[in-house]
Amino acid sequence: MRLRAFRAAFPHTIPIFAGFWFLGMAYGIYMNVSGFSFVYPMVMSILIFGGSLEFVAVSMLTAPFAPLQTLIMTLMIQARHLFYGISMLDKFKGMGWKKYYLIFGMCDESFSINYTAKIPQNVDRGWFMFFVTLLNQFYWVSGSTLGGLLGSLIHFDTEGLDFVMTAMFVVIFLEQLMKEKKHYTALVGTAAALICRLCFGADSFMVPTMLCILALLTVFRKPIEKAGGFV
Amino acid sequence: MTDMTLTQQIITIAICILGTMATRFLPFLVFSGRRPTPKFVQYLGRALPSAIFGMLVVYCLKNVTVFAGSHGLPEMIAIAATVGLHLWKKQMLLSIAGGTVCYMLLVQLVF
Structure with missing residues (x-):
């Protein structure tokens, strides 16, 4: 049962392997050249497992000690996980002990795969999601640790490889669009993010975006529910 | 390199960990299996994913x-x-x- 779930899960994580090794190594190298031992990226990747925050944490660690500011930044960068949790309430039901790891390791990529993947009937859903999450974390931790160890020895001629993450989210978004009948909420999310990006800038548009999405979904609940077409 | 002491570094990293886990675990703690999930939250669970994927593309x-x-x-x-x-x-x-x-x-x- 476990082997079958692993075999089903692995192909879904191949793009993440490319993306996480690239980004993870970049992160490890960044920590290395900022003067930190490889233990830092390794421990942080195991215990935080959230790429964007880990990058920001480097600048927090090199700045003067400011715990409250660190907490506020963390909550703002990671707030989107609240949305993932709400979407996964049903899917994680009855997963036993695996549920706690699934929640712990719910980064953007693991959430997106676990939410959208068509899991074959004869494969255990819990183990499938468990292996997706575990493999993704393994890629991230090994990439960032390697980056931290090798540091500035590595020279990149891989400019543009990070686009693998963008391409993956584009494909997942497209799959979602093809599955659903009405695209109101897809439109809400995309438009809110675009408008907030223009108004608030690249570094601080996610919290306003999420508030906009919540407000729009609340105000237009009736027509959206009436149209239905959810997957 | 950092000016922080090791203790301050550990506290900073711990805050990052706790803040992250708070955002990941909170929905599951608030809407536990014992009480039925409110209708509005169920609606959000169905309506949010498409909005999230659109948002993530823009985020990238x-x-x-x-x-x-x-x-x-x-x-x-x-x-x-x-x-x-x-x-x-x-x-x-x-x-x-x-x-x-x-x-x-x-x-x-x-x-």
Whole structure:
């Protein structure tokens, strides 16, 4: 049962392997050249497992000690996980002990795969999601640790490889669009993010975006529910 | 290198960990299995994912500037290639690989 779930899960994580090794190594190298031992990226990747925050944490660690500011930044960068949790309430039901790891390791990529993947009937859903999450974390931790160890020895001629993450989210978004009948909420999310990006800038548009999405979904609940077409 | 003491570093990293886990675990703690999940939250659970995936695509492209540099052209072309490939072959890995190779060629050779 476990082997079958692993075999089903692995192909879904191949793009993440490319993306996480690239980004993870970049992160490890960044920590290395900022003067930190490889233990830092390794421990942080195991215990935080959230790429964007880990990058920001480097600048927090090199700045003067400011715990409250660190907490506020963390909550703002990671707030989107609240949305993932709400979407996964049903899917994680009855997963036993695996549920706690699934929640712990719910980064953007693991959430997106676990939410959208068509899991074959004869494969255990819990183990499938468990292996997706575990493999993704393994890629991230090994990439960032390697980056931290090798540091500035590595020279990149891989400019543009990070686009693998963008391409993956584009494909997942497209799959979602093809599955659903009405695209109101897809439109809400995309438009809110675009408008907030223009108004608030690249570094601080996610919290306003999420508030906009919540407000729009609340105000237009009736027509959206009436149209239905959810997957 | 950092001016923090080791204790301060550990506290900073611990705050990052606790803050992250708070955002991941909170929905499951608030809406536990014992009470039925409120109808509005159930609705959000169904309505949010499409909005999230749209938002994540924009999030990936947040550092693209349309008015300077390469005007976001490599990103636009590579996304069009990714979408085209996916509509044509419907092979997830192929679409992602094709789009990425297209982007890498564009930023390394053209722009």
